[in-house]
Amino acid sequence: MFLAPKIYQIDIGNVSFVLHAPAPPRKHHWAIIGSTESLGSWNVLLSKPLVREEKAGSHLFAKTDEENIGTIEYKFILQHDDNYSDVTWEKGANRSFFNDGSGKPITLECSLTPENIDFPLWRGAGIVIPVFSLKSNGSQGVGDFGDLKMLVDWASHVGMSAIQVLPINDTTATKTWRDSYPYNNISVFALHPIYLDLREWTSANDISNEGPLDYDKVLQYKMSFLQDLYRKNGARTLKTKVFQSFEQENHHWLRPYAIFCHLRDRFHTANFRQWDTFSQYDAKLLDRYLTETPNALKSVRFYEFVQFLLHRQMSAVHEAANAKGIILKGDIPIGISRDSVPAWVDGGLFNFDGQAGAPPDAFAKEGQNWGFPTYNWEVMAKDGYRWWQLRLQHLCKYFDAYRLDHVLGFFRIWEIPRSEVYGILGHFRPALPLSSEEIRHYGFSLDVRPLSTPSFSYDVLRSELTAEEIDTYFTYDGERYHFKDKYTSQRDIIKEVSDEKLRERLLHLSTEVLFIDDPDDSGKYHPRIGAQTTRLFEEISEENRNSFNRLHDDFFYRRHDDFWAAEAMKKLPALLDAVNDSEGSLLPCAEDLGMVPGCVKSVLEKLEVLTLEIESMPKIYGHRFADVLNNPYRSVATISTHDMPPFRLWWKQDGERTEAYWHEVLHGMGNAPEEATASACEQVVSRHLNSPSMLCLLSFQDWTAISPTLRSPNPEDEQINVPSNPYQNWNYRMHITIEQMALDSAFSEKVRGLIERSGR
Secondary structure (H helix, E strand, O other): OOOEEEEEEEEEEEEEEEEEEEEOOOOEEEEEEEEEEHHHHOOOOHHOOEEEEOOOOOOOEOOOOOOOOOEEEEEEEEEEEEOOEEEEEEOOOOEEEEEEOOOOOEEEEEEOOOEOOOOOOOOEEEEEEEOOOOOOOOOOOOOOOHHHHHHHHHHHHOOOOOOEEOOOOOOOOOHHHHHHHHOOOOOOOOOOHHHHOHHOOOOOOOOOOOOOOHHHHHHHHHHHHHHHHHHHHHHHHHHHHHHHHHHHOHHHHHHHHHHHHHHHHHHHOHHHHHOOHHHOOHHHHHHHHHOOHHHHHHHHHHHHHHHHHHHHHHHHHHHHHHOOOOOOEEEEEEOOOOHHHHHOOHHHHHEOOOOEEOOOOOOOOEEEEOOOEEEEEHHHHOOOOOHHHHHHHHHOOOOOEEEEEEEEEEEEEEEOOOOOOOHHHHHHEEEOOOEEEHHHOOOOOOOOOHHHOOOOHHHHOOOOOHHHHHHHHEOOOOEEEEEEHHHHOHHHHHOOOOOOOOOOHHHHHOOOOOOOOOOOOOOOOEEOOHHOOOOHHHHHHHHHHHHHHHHHHHHHHHOHHHHHHHHHHHHHHHHHHHHHHOOOOOOEEEEOOOOOOOOOOHHHHHHHOOEEEOOOOOOOOOOOOOOHHHHHOOOEEEEEOOOOOOOHHHHHHHHHHHHHHHHOOOOOOOOOOOOHHHHHHHHHHHHHHOOOOOOEEEEEEHHHHHOOOOOOOOOHHOOOOOOOOOOOOOOOOOOOOHHHHHHHHHHHHHHHHHHOOOOO
């Protein structure tokens, strides 16, 4: 796979050669060679290097004119910067054009694809960090786009070629720390105002830059500053051609977003269902409202003004990164907030009766409930998934690659009924639920219907509750105990039970089922995932337990492979083509972790989407650790993600696992050290850099772990998100500044050396 094509150009006399090609490997350049003297007369030592065409319009002008008249032949070559004889030639017949000698300008648009040239397998290294986690001497309590630009400079200096960030879209719903969750966006287009670099207008810094992010305080500070800035500069800015061009180009999302923000402020809630006459999006009604209400229009224009400033700053970061050969990798969240612009404007594209999440895993034993509505793919398909296409095309403005969050959601999504809280009570959508007859074919002889609602023996309840509590919350039918009508769902329990410990016991008891009713097809069932851990499972016969195990494993690991592959192939090609055919193109990188169906690997390979490879999460059954040296080329290698403990914390969490890693992977002698030493961390980083993966993207925490002087004194503070915590405050920030990191020459040289020795 080629990386996103860039444009290279050389002007020789009246002829302009414009080449669309991927960025060349480090210490290489594109050049042109041909049959005339001005094209080197086929002598590679006299070839003409091409230069990258930037938006500013830098070109290389040769002093010689193309005087030859007639057919002129040429080829493109990949040439080593230090040895012009080291050349990879373009395949096939020579390219040619006819020069009539008139001197009229000739522009030749050319492109290189994998079929044209044996392009060396490019491999790059980079750093991963959320924008909010960045910190410089001038930061105003949170990382911003100015800090990101500084990180670009450091990354280029040490030989990196990529920077990955978490989503940067606006999440402002409550204006509190609960909005710190970057995957719960209120717009899939708008950028978050908290990332605006105020240093463009002021050198004052009235907010603390130490410690974790104080989201509430920082957001309030920045929005107050922007209100003042709008009063001073807003009217003038709105009249400029550059703003009007931005407004016109983004009209399909900008005005609905700005109105949403105004109404959120007016009604003091982002829940548009509480907005009286505006609860249903009506463009004509809203236009009339703005015409008749000048203050409302002023508020709307303020939010458009802020988006323009954000766009301008982030575009500048992107241009600076590209100029230095740095790929910016963004992040496409799988979900949207229930209280968001797309939910308000395009509600028919979503299912609000369900909640997206994930099945139980090592990070969350009860599963995950993200709260997002799920997608109505049938409706989305009617216009060729236009909503998704616009979303990805917009991303091209700021990024060169993207992480497709929870790519499994394009095969199937884990959906939890709106009435429930724990992810463990979810099911896959779409799916092929089982009929009672199919369940019997597995040898399961019990009636399924009563096994899809919690029921208990008295002894089981008595082991958890007092007799008084049993009388309060349960009813007895002569054989089994059942929840009273008032407590039949988890949301009912949360609403009615105030005692936290009792509530947790009741919530766990409510998961005691073997089957989940299909919400669309009455009489069809999904086996409850992991139901083998329930007391109900222990109560049935061994024969039925064995039968349930067979149907459970077949249902989750084999039954849906072809079905889910077909579902993904309906959606993903339409999305990927939208950015491969547009002016800019994006390198797609999947987050394919979790309960991965067998069909995912082949689909991603077919579509040339990079996979995510993590040593501690092997994809081969029965392996404790993956062998990073056997990673596929089309992959991203990393040590940890934002949902995982960085390596030093991971090392401390499970002594037995650490001992196994120390001996089996690092081949250490004796007992593993209590702390992951800088040298051990360097060994791990080196292993990942030497993997075959196209990209090796490591977190800031794992990069600085190799430095005895720069590593954090408190690795316990370095995990960004704990997936099992539904109330996570995403407030992690660098413990040092970018300037401190850049000034540590020993660290920078170590990073540069590791990257160079790995061939990246």
